[in-house]
Amino acid sequence: MAAPGDVRRVTAPTRRPTVLVVGAGGYFGRQLVEELLSETSARVIAAGRDVARLEQTFCDRLGEGSRLSVTRVDLHDGSTVEAALHGVGVCIGAAGPFQKLPQTLLHAALAREVAYIDLSDDRRFCDVVLARAADAAVPVATGWSVxxxxxxxxxxxxxxxxxxxxxxxxxxxxxxxxxxxxxxxxxxxxxxxxxxxxxxxxxxxxxxxxxxxxxxxxxxxxxxxxxxxxxxxxxxxxxxxxxxxxxxxxxxxxxxxxxxxxxxxxxxxxxxxxxxxxxxxxxxxxxxxxxxxxxxxxxxxxxxxxxxxxxxxxxxxxxxxxxxxxHRIPVLPAVEMARHLLDGSEPRTGPLPPHDWIGWDDLLVxxxxxxxxxxxxxxxxxxxx
Ligand SMILES: NC(=O)c1ccc[n+]([C@@H]2O[C@H](COP(=O)([O-])OP(=O)(O)OC[C@H]3O[C@@H](n4cnc5c(N)ncnc54)[C@H](OP(=O)(O)O)[C@@H]3O)[C@@H](O)[C@H]2O)c1
Known part of the structure; x- marks a missing residue:
């Protein structure tokens, strides 16, 4: 298994400025959507199993000219994940609990060369991601929370x-x-x-x-x-x-x-x-x-x-x-990583090292x-x- 330090450096590609958040109706998913809209200029797609509920949750943010849209994704149905990744540059897995989730988002992201972030706090889930992402052509950030x-x-x-x-x-x-x-x-x-x-x-x-x-x-x-x-x-x-x-x-x-x-x-x-x-x-x-x-x-x-x-x-x-x-602390790493991926300042591929992904001065800011x-x-x- 590749350790998340054995990353390869490549020239940072320009990523499509669209971020997909899966589990967007959850506690941390909602915060991610809000912070991505306020901290980046990217379009954000809020994804979950119940679109009507998502529309209700984000009713203030949706509408003509908005950078936010919603879509249906059930991580147990790979076809919904595939469809949602169309045109996306960065995806974030914030659904949970991770102990019960399949790796469909990672598989589809690697196949479509979409940068991947998740908030997993499940050791086994992260181990599987690290093993699968060893040769990934895109950056993979697993456990990107506290x-x-x-x-x-x-x-x-x-x-x-x-x-x-x-x-x-x-x-x-x-x-x-x-x-x-x-x-x-x-x-x-x-x-x-x-x-x-x-x-x-x-x-x-x-x-x-x-x-x-x-x-x-x-x-x-x-x-x-x-x-x-x-x-x-x-x-x-x-x-x-x-x-x-x-x-x-x-x-x-x-x-x-x-x-x-x-x-x-x-x-x-x-x-x-x-x-x-x-x-x-x-x-x-x-x-x-x-x-x-x-x-x-x-x-x-x-x-x-x-x-x-x-x-x-x-x-x-x-x-x-x-x-x-x-209660917002856990979303800081994923939001900051998404910013780095979108602006091209994270040029590495494969599993990213948890101790070396943001400079101290950047973290202070x-x-x-x-x-x-x-x-x-x-x-x-x-x-x-
Ligand atoms: N690594 C860390 O340091 C750290 C820190 C904090 C949190 N976390 C983890 O982050 C995860 C999210 O926490 P939370 O408190 O935000 O949970 P939550 O409020 O319960 O939200 C979970 C969300 O996941 C969605 N979901 C569940 N199964 C799904 C599936 N098959 N397909 C699509 N969406 C699905 C749920 O949608 P429905 O509404 O349709 O059920 C819900 O919106 C948890 O696993 C938590 O442990 C990690």
Whole structure:
């Protein structure tokens, strides 16, 4: 399988300025459509299984002269995917949960030489994309959301002064004011109590999902947040890229009670009393919505790196904090990647590397535009003992 660093550089082609968003009626799909319309001059096609619902969702944006149109795509029906890609330069898969989706969008995109982006947070889905895209003639960006694309860039920044990287602790702290939708909640529950993979001692190791809580220190207003291990793509890729012995990812919601409830749900799955809580995603979603009023829209993503510099142990932390609209963070990487693909500033083909797809200054600008704060704590010496 090609690692997403073994990319080939070619002259960037001029891409047709049309972006197809599949799953456009979903929580993140809607945000993608809005940001693509405001951040690019491309035409945007919002695709999903129910066109009438899409027309209702985007009724303010549709109409004569609009850059937005809607079309029907069911990822289980390859002919609808083929038809929707006609005249498209970049496609984005934002449907979910990815655990249940076929690879029809990727197959059709590769056949038609359309640049491909997805927001997958499913490790197996991303692995299949990476394998299939090894010889792709177009750029392929899988997992182009928080994990692994955004944390990859934060990890590169955190470790740039290191001689040796030993560990990367990756973390997100979502706010609860805007409770997540079915796709994200189902995906989260897929990890609860189930075997998941982390990167330890330089290899993939299976542990139990939603276990081993540990705190992460974010800047104010988030502060210290306890997070639990969940299954995500790219830990192995980041481990190999940075030569780290250990890479782990934890998520810690804003309402402590809900975190404790989810970690309690892990036990019946570990004891094999319940196979999985995914069918109960709707119930958990309602619970999160009930507690929404007690939450905020603050969101944060962080990387704490440990390693060695000039013979000493060092530690550095890089964080992105959104004091408002934290729920929009997950679409930033796909929107920025779409911009790069459309303006020809991403000339590579094949799987794109999650740690090296946007310069730090560009990321700063795109965060400032959205009102997000990037913080880089200077690398500090730590006690070698
Ligand atoms: N990598 C990361 O860091 C990261 C971060 C955040 C989210 N995500 C992932 O992004 C995905 C989307 O999340 P979300 O919260 O936006 O989910 P959501 O609100 O439930 O939306 C999912 C959308 O997918 C559509 N869909 C499902 N099956 C489809 C199919 N066969 N063909 C076409 N469309 C289909 C649904 O359409 P219908 O309305 O017709 O059912 C719905 O509009 C989730 O899998 C989530 O885990 C990843």
């Amino acid at each position: 994990l692994p694309a955004l944390v990859g860039v934060l990890a590169r920044r955190a470790t740039e002064a290191f001689d040796v990287v030993t560990s990367l602790d990756l973390s997100i702290a979502p706010g609860n004011r805007m409770p997540r939708a079915h796709g994200t909640v189902a995906s989260l529950l897929a990890s609860v109590g189930r075997p998941i993979e982390v990167w330890r001692d330089g290899a993939c190791l299976t542990v139990s999902g939603w276990s081993e809580p540990a705190p992460f220190d974010y800047p104010a207003p988030v502060g210290r947040r306890k997070g639990w291990l969940v299954d995500v793509p790219g830990l192995d890729v980041l481990g190999r890229t940075f030569g780290a012995d250990r890479v782990e990812f934890r998520v810690g919601g804003e309402i402590g009670f809900l975190n404790v409830l989810v970690s309690a749900l892990a036990w019946p799955v570990r004891w094999r009393i319940v196979p999985s809580w995914v069918p109960c995603a709707g119930l958990l979603r309602c619970g999160m919505a009930l507690f929404g009023r007690f939450g905020t829209s603050v969101g944060a993503v962080g990387v704490e790196a440990s390693g060695r510099r000039a013979g000493h142990g060092v530690r550095a932390r890089v964080t992105l904090v959104a004091e408002h609209d934290g 795109s965060c400032e535009r959205r009102g997000y704060r990037l913080n880089c704590a200077e690398a500090t010496m730590v006690d070698d003992g």
